[in-house]
Amino acid sequence: MVPLHSYLILGGILFAIGMFGALTRRHAIGILMSIELMFNAANLSFVAFSRYLPESALRGQVFAIFVITVAAAEAAVGLAIVLGLYRNFKTVNVDEINLMKW
Amino acid sequence: MTASEISFFILAVLSVAAALVVVFGKNIVHAALALVLTFCSVAGIYVLLDAEFLAAVQILLYVGGITILILFAIMLTSRISGGGVRILNEQVGVSLVVVGGLLLLIVSVLWNASFAGSAPPPVQTTPYIGRLLITTYLLPFEVASILLLAALIGALILARKEKE
Incomplete structure (x- = not known):
């Protein structure tokens, strides 16, 4: 049986990788993909807790379903924003979109 | 193993x-x-x-x-x-420090934590999740559907070509 700590540490590693991508990618869609990685890492921890702590009574899995729902909504709106950015600026690199930067 | x-x-x-x-x-x-x-x-x-x-x-x-x-x-x-195009911005060093610190924090906290209880024998989860979603979590379930509708309409309006 794999101990609970292994799942949680794997979730932590995936979260850190996703966060690094979200902070450093120049491509706007790359940032969105990194954010999806972070969602997945959080979900992994939720599901692992819900499996290993018996009194949780599947609350972790239900919460993970809601996280997936919100992630889908976020992806749809985020990609629509990326399309709008490309239409107005002809680029999707977020560090070239600095109209409001002083 | x-x-x-x-x-x-x-x-x-x-x-x-x-x-x-x-x-x-x-x-x-x-x-x-x-x-x-x-x-x-x-x-x-x-x-x-x-x-x-x-x-x-x-x-x-x-x-x-x-x-x-x-x-x-x-x-x-x-x-x-x-290739040839830079894919990361110039914040790589700072981000590496921040993310490394975060990872260290997560791992060190988990290393010292001990969780009560061990894994119970597996049960069939799908029927229970369905029942939870239409009883205990009915309100969040409906709110999620409204959120999806709002996101759908918002994405349509954002991605639509403006007239003229």
């Missing part, structure tokens, strides 16, 4: 390697395809955790839905270019 430990190890290595390709991949299409691999290995880990319903949802929604959406957006926006 038991079969579940071996499969956990394989899936963990696969998901971390694919996540690294997502973040450091030169070609954005390759990054999107590596994202599919990460989602699939996380779905495999859900199966190891006896969450078959979530594994199916993960495959259907993430692999079948979100990744296709992302690939569409990539095709619609960027000129697909290979």
Whole structure:
């Protein structure tokens, strides 16, 4: 049986990788993909807790379903924003979109 | 080593390697395809955790839905270019410090934590989740549907071409 700590540490590693991508990618869609990685890492921890702590009574899995729902909504709106950015600026690199930067 | 430990190890290595390709991949299409691999290995880990319903949802929604959406957006926006283009901004050093600190914090907290209780024998989870969703979690369920509707309309309006 794999101990609970292994799942949680794997979730932590995936979260850190996703966060690094979200902070450093120049491509706007790359940032969105990194954010999806972070969602997945959080979900992994939720599901692992819900499996290993018996009194949780599947609350972790239900919460993970809601996280997936919100992630889908976020992806749809985020990609629509990326399309709008490309239409107005002809680029999707977020560090070239600095109209409001002083 | 038991079969579940071996499969956990394989899936963990696969998901971390694919996540690294997502973040450091030169070609954005390759990054999107590596994202599919990460989602699939996380779905495999859900199966190891006896969450078959979530594994199916993960495959259907993430692999079948979100990744296709992302690939569409990539095709619609960027000129697909290979190497030569800088893919990370100039904040790499600071981000590395911040992320390394965060990872160290997470691992050190988990290392010293001990969780009460051990894994109970596996049960069939799908019927219980369905029952929870229409009894205890009915209100969040309905709120989520309104959120999805709002996101759908918002995405349509944002992506629509403006007239004139």
